[in-house]
Amino acid sequence: MSLYRDEGVVLRTQKLGEADRIITLLTRRTGLVRAVGKGVRRTKSRFGARLEPFTHVDLQLHAGRSLDVVTQADTLRAYGEPLATDYPRFTAGTAMLETAERLVAVEKEPALRQFLLLIGGLRTLGERDHDARLVLDAFFLRSLSVAGYPPALDACAGCGRPEQRRWFSVQSGGLMCAQCRPPGAASPAAETVTLMIALLRGDWEVADASEHRHRSECSGLVAAYLQWHLEHSIRSLRLVERT
Amino acid sequence: MYEGAVANLIDELGRLPGIGPKSAQRIAFHLLSSDSADVQRLVGALVEVKERVRFCAICGNVSEEAECRICRDERRNPAVICVVEEPKDVVAIEKTREFRGRYHVLGGAISPIEGVGPEELRIRELMARLADGGITELIIATDPNLEGEATATYLARLVKPMGLKVTRLASGLPVGGDLEYADEVTLGRAFEGRRLLDV
Ligand SMILES: [Zn+2]
Ligand SMILES: [Zn+2]
Numbered sequence: 001m002s003l004y005r006d007e008g009v010v011l012r013t014q015k016l017g018e019a020d021r022i023i024t025l026l027t028r029r030t031g032l033v034r035a036v037g038k039g040v041r042r043t044k045s046r047f048g049a050r051l052e053p054f055t056h057v058d059l060q061l062h063a064g065r066s067l068d069v070v071t072q073a074d075t076l077r078a079y080g081e082p083l084a085t086d087y088p089r090f091t092a093g094t095a096m097l098e099t100a101e102r103l104v105a106v107e108k109e110p111a112l113r114q115f116l117l118l119i120g121g122l123r124t125l126g127e128r129d130h131d132a133r134l135v136l137d138a139f140f141l142r143s144l145s146v147a148g149y150p151p152a153l154d155a156c157a158g159c160g161r162p163e164q165r166r167w168f169s170v171q172s173g174g175l176m177c178a179q180c181r182p183p184g185a186a187s188p189a190a191e192t193v194t195l196m197i198a199l200l201r202g203d204w205e206v207a208d209a210s211e212h213r214h215r216s217e218c219s220g221l222v223a224a225y226l227q228w229h230l231e232h233s234i235r236s237l238r239l240v241e242r243t
Numbered sequence: 244m245y246e247g248a249v250a251n252l253i254d255e256l257g258r259l260p261g262i263g264p265k266s267a268q269r270i271a272f273h274l275l276s277s278d279s280a281d282v283q284r285l286v287g288a289l290v291e292v293k294e295r296v297r298f299c300a301i302c303g304n305v306s307e308e309a310e311c312r313i314c315r316d317e318r319r320n321p322a323v324i325c326v327v328e329e330p331k332d333v334v335a336i337e338k339t340r341e342f343r344g345r346y347h348v349l350g351g352a353i354s355p356i357e358g359v360g361p362e363e364l365r366i367r368e369l370m371a372r373l374a375d376g377g378i379t380e381l382i383i384a385t386d387p388n389l390e391g392e393a394t395a396t397y398l399a400r401l402v403k404p405m406g407l408k409v410t411r412l413a414s415g416l417p418v419g420g421d422l423e424y425a426d427e428v429t430l431g432r433a434f435e436g437r438r439l440l441d442v
Pocket of ligand 2 (some may be wrong): 287299301312313314
């Protein structure tokens with residue numbers, strides 16, 4: 001049994017016993033960690049507020065045989081604060097947390113890039129400069145890329161040629177040309193494809209200027225692509241609202 | 244590890260909230276070594292609670308009648324409704340003796356990650372009560388944590404067109420805790436210092 005220190009974002013908490021919680025975190029160095037927060041549900045707890053979902057904390061943990069125990073926690077940034085008072089942003093943020101946990105999946109395997117994406121996504125969401133669903137879709141596209149499932153957007157996922165990629169196939173991994181497309185491939189508007197590329201690259205000028213119908217179409221394709229690569233569906237996605 | 248009846252009992256006990264496998268085992272062996280009469284009394288209490296107790300048709304609190312004691316009490320102010328997550332929160336607030344209105348029990352908080360959305364809570368019932376008129380203030384006393392806060396935000400936005408006063412217990416209640424653990428003085432003070440929710 002030993003002490004270790006890390007920083008991480010609280011993804012999820014579950015009640016344990018009378019007053020404890022199991023805290024699931026995505027940490028900078030250790031990756032996914034599940035640890036017990038003792039007594040955190042009592043209103044006098046020193047940790048209570050710091051070990052809430054969305055909070056970026058500096059942690060000291062005691063490595064246990066099954067679960068680690070949080071022995072110290074200090075808030076670095078409470079990303080949840082601006083989200084709790086804005087329901088569409090709260091639901092979008094929750095979908096980010098759930099997706100990060102599902103994509104990392106394995107405990108204690110470093111996932112630095114996913115950690116950085118999550119922090120960036122939550123910060124952008126809280127700043128309210130961009131539509132919540134756009135921020136969420138950008139997070140999904142980049143997280144999938146980091147997890148090893150980058151959607152083919154610059155060239156046909158089948159033959160690799162950049163011309164005529166007018167169809168989108170979830171199963172085939174992205175955009176496709178007329179020769180390669182499988183039956184049932186979607187045919188999104190050119191503006192939708194432009195938006196998807198902008199979101200993946202972080203080109204907010206293009207993304208912010210997009211029209212509502214193209215954002216809707218983009219969200220639908222991104223959600224389908226995300227679900228295809230995860231074994232189970234993202235539960236919180238059902239509750240995400242359009243702003 | 245154990246067979247038949249003992250394994251069954253440990254299994255059933257382990258399904259209870261807050262009871263892990265070790266506690267389940269401890270309780271099972273405690274019951275095994277208890278007097279028959281004691282165990283019979285426990286069985287009786289379990290059967291009775293399922294037979295007699297139900298949920299109030301108006302507010303959703305636990306009740307032995309179709310409508311609970313608080314909803315039937317004519318001395319309570321019908322113009323103010325306090326929204327809580329669980330029946331145990333009603334008990335905690337009643338202890339403060341600060342609140343003389345009526346309650347509405349949601350049955351939890353919005354928790355997208357657990358698959359709990361507005362439809363899984365008693366929000367439609369709340370809207371029906373508000374639509375009946377006569378209510379001037381809605382006090383939202385969901386837990387002082389993120390999900391409780393988000394639920395309050397959702398409710399405030401939903402009832403905004405109805406033009407009633409929406410307030411939120413906040414001051415003095417530490418974030419992250421369960422309402423049921425707040426002491427009476429703190430909870431009482433939180434009622435007096437409730438703030439307007441503006442969305
Ligand atoms: Zn092709
Ligand atoms: Zn009632």
